[in-house]
Amino acid sequence: MGRGRLRVYLGAAPGVGKTFAMLSEGRRRRERGTDVVVGYVETHGRPRTAELLDGLEVVPRKAVEYRGTSFTELDVEAVIARRPQVALVDELAHTNVPGSRNAKRWQDVREILDAGIDVVSTVNVQHLDSVNDVVEQITGVPQRETVPDEVVRRADQVELVDMAPDALRRRMAHGNIYAPEKVDAALGNYFRIGNLTALRELALLWLADKVDEQLDRYRADHEIRRTWEARERVVVALTGGPEGDTLVRRAARIAARTRGSDLLAVHVARSDGLTDADPATLARQRTLVESLGGSYHQVVGSNVPDALLDFARGVNATQLVLGASRRGRVAQLFSRGVGVTTTAQSGPIDVHLVTHEEANQGRRWKALRGSWGVPARRRRAGFALAAVLFPLLTVVLDRLRAEFSLTSDILLFQAAVVGVALFGGFWPALFAAVGGSLLLNYYFTPPLHEFTISEPENFLQLVVYVIVGLTVSTVVDLTARRGREAAAARADAEVLSTLAGDILRGGGDGVRPLAAILERLRETFGLTSVTLLERSGEDDGLADPRSWTIVATVGGAPCTTPDEGESDVLLDDGSLALVLRGRTLPAEDRRVVEAFAAQAAVALRQRRLAETAEQVRPLEAADRMRTALLNAVSHDLRTPLASAKAAVESLRSPDVDWSAEDRDELAGTAAESLDRLDRLVANLLDMSRLQAGSLGMSPQPVAAEDAVPRALAYVGPDVPVDIAVPPGVPEVLADPALLERVLVNLVSNAVRHNPPGHRVLVTASALGDRVELRVIDRGPGIPAEDRDRVFEPFQRLGDRDNHTGVGLGLALSRGLAEAMGGSITIEETPGGGLTMVLTLPAARARGERPDAGQAHAERARGGREAAPDPSAPDPSASDSAASDSSASDSSAADPLMLDRVAAFRDRRGDGGDPSNERGQR
Template identity: 70%
Template sequence: MSPGQLRIYLGAAPGVGKTFTMLQEAHRRKERGTDVVVGFVETHGRKHTAALVGDLEVVPRKRVSYRGTTFEEMDVEAILARRPQVAVVDELAHTNVPGSGNGKRWQDIQELLEAGITVLSTVNIQHLESLNDVVQQITGVVQQETVPDEIARRAEQVELVDMTPEALRRRMAHGNIYRPDKIDAALGNYFRVGNLTALRELALLWLADKVDEQLDRYRAQHHIGGTWETRERVVVALTGGPEGDTLIRRAARIAARSKGSDLLAVHVARSDGLAGADPALLARQRLLVESLGGTYHQVIGGDVPRALLDFARGVNATQLVLGASRRGRLAQVFSAGIGVTTTARSGAIDVHLVTHEEIGQGRRRPIISGQAALSRPRRVAGFALAVVGLPLLTVVLSALRGDLALASDILFYLAWVILVALVGGLWPAVLTALAGSLLLNYFFTPPIHRFTIAETENLLSLLVFVVVAVAVSAVVDTAARRTREAARASADASTLAAVAGSVLRGARPLPALLERLRETFALESVTLLERHPDAPPSPDRPHDPASWRIAATVGGRPCAAPGEGATDVPIDDDLALVLRGHPLPAADRRIVEAFAAQAALALRQERLAQEAAAAKPLAEADKMRTALLAAVSHDLRTPLASAKAAVTSLRSHDVDFSTEDRDELLAAADESLDKLARLVANLLDMSRLQAGALGLSMAEIGLEDAVPRALDELGPHARAVRVRIPPELPAVHADPALLERVLVNLIGNALRFSPPQQPPDVTAREQDGTVRLHVVDHGPGIPEDAREHMFQPFQRLGDRDNHNGVGLGLALSRGLAEAMGGTLAPDTTPGGGLTMILTLPSAEASAVTAADAATEAEAAEVADRAIVQRLRRRPTAERESSQ
């Protein structure tokens, strides 16, 4: 059975018509004969949406009880049993009531899709997980319900239901979205023109990315390699040369001309594994690309034009930026060059050849230690073989003149040239070839002992000998040079890998990077210097210590300015890496330059991490303040309003109240003021707990006394609580007032969520020197994965109307219990419900612990006095020696 398809109607804000459009599609499918049912549609009281449900079959909703309240949710089991072809399910990001089976509605939809049922659903852009924080920054509203982007991206179809901000505000003003009492607040807050415009742009951009993914998938499935200019994508080719900065900035300007365009930088590494680019420049250019909003890529290829165009076509690029050739005019005569070749093969891709200062300067090979392909001893050995070996070979061949022909003599000389080339390289071999040709001419080519050649065939043989000898020498020298470059590249790669590994394994990347560099090159110290913000670059005094400060250092004595070290590597105008110790050769300096750029990146990341860490407490405080204001705004107003209404009524002279009515109003005012006092007390105690300034007055108190006091404070409705405390239960060591506060909160919560026919139970027992008090309710309970969440301040699990208190009761109770040396933990009530277990130290155990501590302290004091007395009786010299 194939899975069903998901179709999502995406909107920028509530009220754009997502549900209306979805229901229209459901009617169209029903008219075509498709079996369609409505799994869940939320009309929000909008009459036009409710009327559009019409004659569509509606699956009855499932009723779920939670904390004494009944909610309606989609009945997934009923839909699966009905097995329609299409199910209409509104609000993809909806959070289900605990006990519904799945935590989120998108998980319900996944079950329907796996059963082969096609689903039509809706979602607003602010509910997508990746955009949640962006929407909060724009609107100032925290979205509690989110859906993973992957769920929406996997949908076969996503249709944008669009509406201009002005039209949406008109719908709002006409009462087509919210009730009249909410219109003014909505228009002045969430539904401002700026907010709606920004949300609309977010929806369009997200959908554009979704369309790009679909287009890439289609092109890959149909093997389409040509460029479709659906969006501007600018690719800039980097060679690792100094002209890269110019090319990147030029490509960024080209990309900036079209809104939403992409910038990509690519470097083609040689497939032979030899280093042909400066790693330090590439690292710096990568940072530049990323700072301009682009991405950096590296591909491997032997044919650079083909590799560039393959990459450009793979990313559906529309423009390719190349630098004009750095080769000289003579080199361009023999080869067209990468730029010309790429332009000729580009097809639909526009190619920009950008001029720069390096044009005609030639392609500079990376400098490595020792310019010659072979070492000096080997070159000396080659010259020695040429000088000594040629005369000896000539003497031997002269003795065999009658037995060997000229061709054999030439082969012996050619073999000697190859031997010299293998030992000494190019120039000793060239010298041997030229000298050998002269010796062959003089001693073995008629006329003998004259530098003339009588026969054309002999002349041709000597010329071929010289050409072959020089060619073989050049090949051997090139192979030796490539071998040396490969060895150097391998050593560089090993160093880079080792340093990168140490950085990745370290908790702090920057010190690990600098320490690895110091160890690798046996340096005394490595210092990363940063220019003072108030000290701009000065060409006259670049090494002034007053202009620099140490950002990071490892090793011995750090350097205070770039000129103090043996080697200094400037990173940019504000950063420099200074090495103290021995000077580094040119090849090692290249590696240091590459990691200097990485050090700059590590420093920036470290600064960002510090800023994020500093901002996190502020964000938490702001989040706490927002939650506090949102929660307390209602709970403060309600008792105040009740008390004020009662007092105002009593003061009114227009109504004559009876004694019963007056008593009822006074009781209402008294109850409201008590509720307000408890709320303020909870807030003050929580603030004292968080500040560590809560005062305790510990004493022995029996639970048989503390529990009735808490029940009396809770009022008449607490009389139904069943209390079973054994008479032999020991007293606890606690603060009586705080213990009563904890009991009031725990029993009050149990009363709130227990059904009337099953009141809470309060039991207690002794265990291992502690007293465990169980407050048992038989309500809906709380899932295990949400139990720790309920102890966070200002959290109300499942309270959709946000009218059930500020969510401080359990958080404060746990804090007070821990302050008294106890614990508060939740457990599951057998048969359903929640049990809160308050554990406190018994008074007997506390007394024993205190007595033991006093005994240990007294024994330690006696021992100390004995030691002091013994020291006083010892001679002075002995005391000094003991010290």
């Protein structure tokens, strides 16, 4: 049994009818005899959608309990057990209730597909991961439920459900999408014309990309090489020459004429590794292409036109942009060139030949001089050999004239020309061939001692002699030049490979790679120093140090201007200069130096981008914190203020005669609201002090068996909490008031998430020089990837109610714990649930004085009879904490808390008994 097939209806916006289309498809398949069931469908109260469910088998949903409320979700087990041919599952991006089989519905669908069942599902474009942030920028509404793009891309069929914005707004106004009381707000916010138009375009573009992938796959599977003009794609060919910038910009303008077209740049590298391309120029042109929204590619081929057309056909290109030939008119007579050949073989691909400044200029003499195959020393020796060998050969053959014919003389001279060509290259061989022909004509061709030839046969022999000599010398020189170029290319490749390795090993921050590039350049060419300069705001000339700033340098004394070095390379239109000191580099090494310079410029840009990102990161964090604070606190500040204000205004109202009970109730409401507001402000102040590092503390030994009941007394009189602190647990070194607040937050959080009928367990244990306090619940738990998020301020992970506090409890608790030298970590409770582990240093481990521990133990042995006077200040509470939080003061003298402490000691049986371990210690 294979995997099931997935069909997805992609909605351009909510309400376009994707669920209606899914149910209609299900009914069509059922009418054709297919076994179809409804796994999960949400009708949202729309009658026409609900009508389509008639006659379709609906698999009962699975009930999931969460925080005392029952929710229904897709029953994956029931669908797989039913084993239909097709299952209809709505809302692919839905997030399941905590405690469900999977966290997301698309994971449920994946299980159903793996069971061999076809699935028809729905999703809106705003729920796709890749466009989620774009949708939030457009609509201002964050989408919390998302689905990975790959899940939808791997679907066997994706069908767009679309509707014109005006038609969708009319459907909304008629009440076919939302309830009448929500229509006006929806039309004025999310369902504005601009928002719907943008969502529609996003859906069309996303689906076009998927269709494009399917088309490429189909063409590859069927080996289709012809161009299908389904989408405009412009390919620009780069040679690494200076004309590349002109070609890229021209191709970008061509691509911009058609919306949604692609721009691709390609460089064809020769398969023999020999190329005239400038690496620095190619790097600059690649940056230009990417800045214009295109992509850069490099292919290898021995025949440039064939490789170029193979690439263009492979990407289904419709237009090809080439530069006009740089070769001279005479050279074009012997070879048509890349442009003309590509145009003749392009077929349905349109070819643009763009003129530029380098067109028809031919090869410069400097380039020709630099293409000599043999070194200058061998060329000079070749000329000397020709000057000595041919006169000597003439003298010898003149004395042996009776024994050799003219043909033999020409062959011997021909052998001498070949020898000179092998040793000295083309130019000495040319000199030898011309000089030898003159000697043969003067001394051996009748009439003798005259530069005339009487016999046509003799003339033909001399001409053939010259042609063969030139041909052999050309081949020898070309071979030598190619060998030299191959050796240089191999050396360059090794240097650049080492450079790439240095960059990768140097790190990704842009700082170390820049130094690694300059150091590798210095070592490779044996330089004294290498300096990267940047032009400053002042422009007093290249030789003025005030015009340049040293960005990076390695080696000896840095250069302050480009003129101070033996060589320099200008980058980024002269704004950067790489200055080399130590020796003058030959011209053939400049290409590699320019490659180093281009990489140095890239590394500098990366470093500055990293620095900018580091500067922006705190601002982004502060902005996120500010936004979260405003969103979270606005409700929690207004609610208690409104309640207190309403109660006070009611008491002050002269129109109502309140009874004593009513007055007490209103006063109690006002006091409770103000207490809630006071706790919120205290938490905010403590969080701000933690972030500023100005929270005052007074660490002292605190017994866990004392701190836990105090915290429980503050949480509430009837909290379902069990305490299991075994005897012998060392005291912790902490601020009593801050420790109490941490425990209050942890216990309150556990009670809030614990299922009904279960009790929270608080335990303590010693671990080396530290003490661990564990708060254990049996709630839904937290996924491992989200455990760090719960300690971020203003986070209410998993809360469906957006107004259950501002989300500062756990963040403040971790901050207080770390301020006291401890930590808070999260563990999974065996059997299900969450365990908060508060770790604090043991008092003994910090060198606690015996008298301090004894005094604290004496305070702990008092029991109910020894309870402190509620009116007396609590000596264990720090002054700073008491002034910061009213919760600390109230809990220190709460009679109910004292009763709980005494009851806890009575349960342990160590009430005031000095024989127990605590009393002995």
